[in-house]
Amino acid sequence: METVRLGLERTVVGRRVTGVSVTGTRTVRRQSRFELRSRLTGRRIEAARRKGKFLALLLDDSQVLSIHLRMSGQLLHVTEPGKVAKAPHTHVIARLDDGSELRFVDPRTFGEWWVTADVRADGLPAVFDRLGPDPLNDGIPPKLLAARLAGHRSALKAALTDQRVVAGIGNLYADEICWRAAVRPDRRCDDLAPDELRRLSRSTMAVLKAAVEQRGSSLRDARYRDLMGNAGSYQARHEVYDRAGEPCSRCGEPVQKVRFGARTAYCCESCQH
DNA sequence: AGCATCACCTGGCTGC
DNA sequence: TGCAGCCAGGTGATGC
Numbered sequence: 001m002e003t004v005r006l007g008l009e010r011t012v013v014g015r016r017v018t019g020v021s022v023t024g025t026r027t028v029r030r031q032s033r034f035e036l037r038s039r040l041t042g043r044r045i046e047a048a049r050r051k052g053k054f055l056a057l058l059l060d061d062s063q064v065l066s067i068h069l070r071m072s073g074q075l076l077h078v079t080e081p082g083k084v085a086k087a088p089h090t091h092v093i094a095r096l097d098d099g100s101e102l103r104f105v106d107p108r109t110f111g112e113w114w115v116t117a118d119v120r121a122d123g124l125p126a127v128f129d130r131l132g133p134d135p136l137n138d139g140i141p142p143k144l145l146a147a148r149l150a151g152h153r154s155a156l157k158a159a160l161t162d163q164r165v166v167a168g169i170g171n172l173y174a175d176e177i178c179w180r181a182a183v184r185p186d187r188r189c190d191d192l193a194p195d196e197l198r199r200l201s202r203s204t205m206a207v208l209k210a211a212v213e214q215r216g217s218s219l220r221d222a223r224y225r226d227l228m229g230n231a232g233s234y235q236a237r238h239e240v241y242d243r244a245g246e247p248c249s250r251c252g253e254p255v256q257k258v259r260f261g262a263r264t265a266y267c268c269e270s271c272q273h
Numbered sequence: 274a275g276c277a278t279c280a281c282c283t284g285g286c287t288g289c
Numbered sequence: 290t291g292c293a294g295c296c297a298g299g300t301g302a303t304g305c
Contacts, residue, residue, distance in 0.1 A: 026282090
């Protein structure tokens with residue numbers, strides 16, 4: 001999401017929206033399509049912000065266009081719309097005053113666009129308040145991480161991916177963070193030693209920063225691409241995610257895919273404790 | 274209140 | 290080879 005935000009900053013910030021087409025029936029669901037279109041049309045995009053996995057495009061009249069890609073959403077910036085065919089599952093197109101388009105493609109239709117005026121002093125929508133601190137924006141020092149995990153009896157991975165606890169960590173990055181910290185993802189939050197919390201704090205920052213430097217992770221069966229349609233390259237650095245059976249780079253034992261509630265986690269049961 | 278599970282979807286992959 | 294069915298994962302609703 002940070003890679004997408006950086007792309008938005010380079011391409012659509014400073015542009016004015018000249019028109020909006022909403023063709024999908026699910027992408028805009030917090031308000032009517034008509035309302036989104038009328039709130040957005042004519043507005044200039046002043047800034048591209050992000051909290052966790054939520055994007056916020058700040059508009060010139062203090063409204064905000066919030067976008068969440070969920071599982072399969074993709075934002076594409078098309079500079080010459082006439083030359084680029086509309087991809088299947090294109091649900092929203094925003095036309096901009098330089099002739100370019102911001103297109104939203106989302107096969108599974110979980111993704112969402114909405115425009116609100118209920119913004120806080122920092123310019124972000126009030127609904128973002130329920131999100132925990134964003135490590136890339138605000139850092140996550142050991143004391144803060146410990147405070148965020150305090151009182152939780154659930155498993156570490158469940159808390160790390162709970163956006164109210166910490167914002168921005170998804171399934172694959174949670175696995176990578178736990179591996180790097182050498183802590184099992186199914187450890188209880190209230191059972192972590194100070195040194196383990198320090199390692200988790202450092203690992204969170206290291207994994208997220210490296211992932212952004214590599215412009216994200218593009219998986220076999222997912223469709224993450226940046227605004228230009230380019231794949232990320234962090235998947236080549238994954239130590240455990242989707243690497244079941246391959247030797248752990250730290251201890252050589254095979255990486256495991258373990259059942260974990262209704263989901264799965266990849267980890268090294270030999271060197272994560 | 275807090276934790277677990279399910280629903281929402283489609284496409285790619287697995288296994289018969 | 291064909292195809293039915295499983296699985297992927299983020300969030301919000303529902304259940305316990």
